[in-house]
Amino acid sequence: MISVSPVEGLPEIGEGDDLAALIAERADLADGDVLVVAQKAVSKAEGRVVWLADVEPSERARELAGREDARRHEVILRESSRIVRSRPPLVISETRHGFVCASAGVDSSNAAGPETVVLLPLDPDASAARLRERLLELTGAEVGVIVSDSFGRPWRQGTTDVAIGLAGIRPLNDLKGTRDRAGYELHATVIAVADELAGAAELVLGKVDGVPAAVIRGVDARGEGSARELVMPAERDLFR
């Protein structure tokens, strides 16, 4: 059995907050647990917040924004290495980390105020690793950490939470070479375990009532890796 428990009672997170300490005070962590933290909380603690008043939109940002605030689209352009699709004001782009998602992960909901936007962490794996180390220091527990964000998917409605950063976790479970109980070898079966863990955590996170973290117990996902392994390599990608 797996359990997924929300970390409740966290305050609104601001720059410089010791997020690991705030979580450690409210969660009972044990070795092997997976802590999933919403990207917005991590980004805010890291000060990845931009005041729109400081942003001068380019012509390209105005085109992409349509009737919406072009300053936000300017930030999206700065966070993008490549625009994949656009239909103003919607932009799907590749972030500098290699993730393909809406608005380069730039978020205005639940930000520090109406005139701010929140960016993805500069290096979400490093953010996860820092949380993991600090939690070990504070609690003695060796936990895996996932930084999650809500991504849309082509062809399917609605977002699911996925892993954009991780530490102490094996992101993929490659079943190639294993056999099913009928004795047949499984081919091409690689499961994005870290994304399923992020999605499972979302079920208790609550965008509205400010629960930005959850603890998953009972899954053995221990290992090493990077959330960048969850990005399809260019040569295997039929949708570039």
Next chain:
Amino acid sequence: MISVSPVEGLPEIGEGDDLAALIAERADLADGDVLVVAQKAVSKAEGRVVWLADVEPSERARELAGREDARRHEVILRESSRIVRSRPPLVISETRHGFVCASAGVDSSNAAGPETVVLLPLDPDASAARLRERLLELTGAEVGVIVSDSFGRPWRQGTTDVAIGLAGIRPLNDLKGTRDRAGYELHATVIAVADELAGAAELVLGKVDGVPAAVIRGVDARGEGSARELVMPAERDLFR
């Protein structure tokens, strides 16, 4: 807290098996639980198995198959309404239900034998509804049912399980109009809860050791709907 528990000890499923009864004997079901059943078990119980010896491949199937068995690709073509991308032997297509996935959901791993393939249920929502009704009859519990399958995603490595059929479940949670705790309205936030539930179940399903069902407790996803709501409408789809 949410719990996700595997339904253990199920036998290999064959055509005509009373899958709901086999599950009811092995799971403790309560009102509001969500039962997730892997598509392959549902399809096998429904006899959606094709013997490749009965299939004559067309020229198009031979082209798509490359060096692989063109009879399997002939089945994929028959299950597809449209080929979205192909690079032999890989085919991404739209199924007759509207799902976009690899091989039109035609599965050869863990099938009834090396010379057979398993197709998606004809109407996976109806499959879920029948399981739900039969479980109510057998156990008295009003459960939600999801029929799940492992889908790949553009740009991301690995599969995650998603809902291809459902009953007694609200597939999407639309937060539009709700406010976060800073008082700002959430826009464009629709969460694919049924897909996250399917992914959470996958974490205990086990492709290798034959656990094709899981029970999720503690999520209030009760409602009405269809897995087809999880398909992006053509007019909103930037990737058609």
